[in-house]
Amino acid sequence: MDSQHLPRINGARLWQSLMDLGAIGATANGGVCRIALTDADRKGRDLVVQWFREAGLEVRVDEIGNVFARRHGTDPDAPAVATGSHIDTQPSGGKFDGNFGVLAGLEVMRTLNDLGIDTRAPLEVAFWTNEEGTRFTPVMMGSGVFAGVFAADHARARTDRDGVRVEAALEAIGYRGEHPAGEVPGGMYAAYFEAHIEQGPVLEAAGLPIGVVSGALGQQWYDVTVTGQDAHAGPTPLALRHDALLASARMIETVNRIARGEAPHGRGTVGYVEVRPNSRNVIPGRVDFTVDFRNLSQEGLDRMDAAMRGAFADIAEAAAVSVDIRQVVKFEPCLFAASCVDSVRRAAASLGLPHMDVVSGAGHDAVYLAQLAPTGMIFVPCKDGISHNELEDALPEHIEAGANVLLQAMLAHAR
Amino acid sequence: MDSQHLPRINGARLWQSLMDLGAIGATANGGVCRIALTDADRKGRDLVVQWFREAGLEVRVDEIGNVFARRHGTDPDAPAVATGSHIDTQPSGGKFDGNFGVLAGLEVMRTLNDLGIDTRAPLEVAFWTNEEGTRFTPVMMGSGVFAGVFAADHARARTDRDGVRVEAALEAIGYRGEHPAGEVPGGMYAAYFEAHIEQGPVLEAAGLPIGVVSGALGQQWYDVTVTGQDAHAGPTPLALRHDALLASARMIETVNRIARGEAPHGRGTVGYVEVRPNSRNVIPGRVDFTVDFRNLSQEGLDRMDAAMRGAFADIAEAAAVSVDIRQVVKFEPCLFAASCVDSVRRAAASLGLPHMDVVSGAGHDAVYLAQLAPTGMIFVPCKDGISHNELEDALPEHIEAGANVLLQAMLAHAR
Known part of the structure; x- marks a missing residue:
């Protein structure tokens, strides 16, 4: 297909959603403090779930508070193609870490709705509980439970410094779901993609908008x-x-x-x-x-x-x-599935977006998902490579480019 | 003179005085906490002054609280030969740092009394206020004022963390003397010697009881x-x-x-x-x-x-x-006077005590005294080189040897 005729996400709408979500827990210095399972997290979750429902997605919450939003496919038996990330932040975090991956997934759904595109396989966008591990350890708790790395009971029994258990915190914010962790309607995902800011300086130094992530260190x-x-x-x-x-x-x-x-x-x-x-x-x-x-x-x-x-x-x-x-x-080191890495690389190429292969130096929910399903990641540059900091920033054109790559990569597996 | 016939100090008496003074401010772990210008310092000063008086010495206190005890000589016009050090300690200090030099000087006086030896020049033993600088800075305050490095008014206006001035602390313990700092009856000292534990590992490693200190770094x-x-x-x-x-x-x-x-x-x-x-x-x-x-x-x-x-x-x-x-x-680096360094070296040799030339790596009151008078120092080993620590320790035979060297060196200049 000519790159002129590929479907495109709405960059302005995605940017506005990032700014709207970033207003919840906004700090005086332009950052965000929305620590997992706090009232700010509840407000953020409620807003994103509202957006999911407005996009016609079917929402389910699992027993560790992971939230999934499904757009049904034409083949009811096909395993879903999924994306996601997290919306909890560091105490002095930014608007993009995690949030970009979740809202890029939402924007993919909105775009397909706008364009009336149906996919064979269902699509899902998820946000995973407590990726940052600031209030409760371990980090990447929700995706870790989903992947069976920790038992749900074990994770729910973890306590913060005040002795509050994860279970009680989930109930307090209304996100103690019933769905068993790791069970996906129609079977485990056919593929999982996660878009994320790089949190490092490599793409900015190279002057490239897209990083094709081959694995995680x-x-x-x-x-x-x-x-x-x-x-x-x-x-x-x-x-x-x-x-x-x-x-x-x-x-x-x-x-x-x-x-x-x-x-x-x-x-x-x-x-x-x-x-x-x-x-x-x-x-x-x-x-x-x-x-x-x-x-x-x-x-x-x-x-x-x-x-x-x-x-x-x-x-x-x-x-x-x-x-x-x-x-x-x-x-453990994680090499992403060649099929997903290739899809990301081809998506960038088809869109005419300059790109390079990179590795993720940090952990991400995608690393746990890679234990269950073919997985790939898309990186976009962030300003000065800074993240986990109120100074965290990214350019609208890079955010838009990353979401367009996500759209193409998901479609390649779901059509 | 045959070394068999040289006068000798009473090692047991010196050791007992060190233990008696060390009991004031004694810590549970065998150390001493007798910080300058505290009530513990007052008790220590009072005990040493009592010993000075019992030895027939004439005591004077100067305007910064330095205490001097004089044994008169046969020539009333001769400048004195002096020794001294300090009795204040670190918060977790030991029994020997400073105290050894003061009580070795006292023991020299007691020995000359016992043996009925008169000297031509007067002898003095001093203890200098606030050598450690723990509660009030600068360190070596008393000898610094004596040497004119700081003005007495400046030093007395210094405050501790609670805002208490040196002047008030001196008055509170009864050691705000009237004698002008730096004025010595009969003129500045003909020589000044200070005996001290090494506070380092060199003598112990060399297996030698006496260090002839050539200068201070x-x-x-x-x-x-x-x-x-x-x-x-x-x-x-x-x-x-x-x-x-x-x-x-x-x-x-x-x-x-x-x-x-x-x-x-x-x-x-x-x-x-x-x-x-x-x-x-x-x-x-x-x-x-x-x-x-x-x-x-x-x-x-x-x-x-x-x-x-x-x-x-x-x-x-x-x-x-x-x-x-x-x-x-x-x-500034300090090279001690060749006349005094030679006297220490000859004293050790005359007593048959193995010795080596060393330098002082730390500051001592003697470094300020060296700006006024020919000065020398005598080091003795301390266990494992440890000082400013409750574990600080020294052997009775080294303490005795150091005091005997001090006696010979002072006599060489005072006879």
């Missing part, structure tokens, strides 16, 4: 403790020190070096450091820091783990300190 | 701020990061490298680090840390300063961050 997180001996900075010659911070500095450099050796997908970050006693004229006797390793293959993560353990032991020995490494989090 | 302290850009650890490739912590880690290593290049006296320490936002999956956008450089010559300190500024600028440029360096403290 696996993650291994560690807590590290380096123990030396406090001592006075003045009277203690260098050779007699047990300087936990000097050793830690060398380890921080090593984390970066290991990640550089795993280009292009390796990431290594030390984000947290605590120094004791943290006094300017005392040689630090103890440093605690974190390591966050990411890579696209488990073999790559295994190499990073082994390289870190070897190098840290050598550094500790040379600095006359001890080191203890505890792995605290693991997410 | 100069100090230059800095506050450093490295500014990058917060970003998500996952979505941000290494090449697009502005990682303030990675740059800081390289700077910490550089501080150590610069100090290694100034062996044997160069010291470089980063003791304090604050990372922002300090979250495990966020690339740090800002790091504040401190640098403490020490060296025995100003030329050495100047080299360290220049090397740091050049290297930090290069590291910041390579890491795409900015760096700001502010010098916040400066103490």
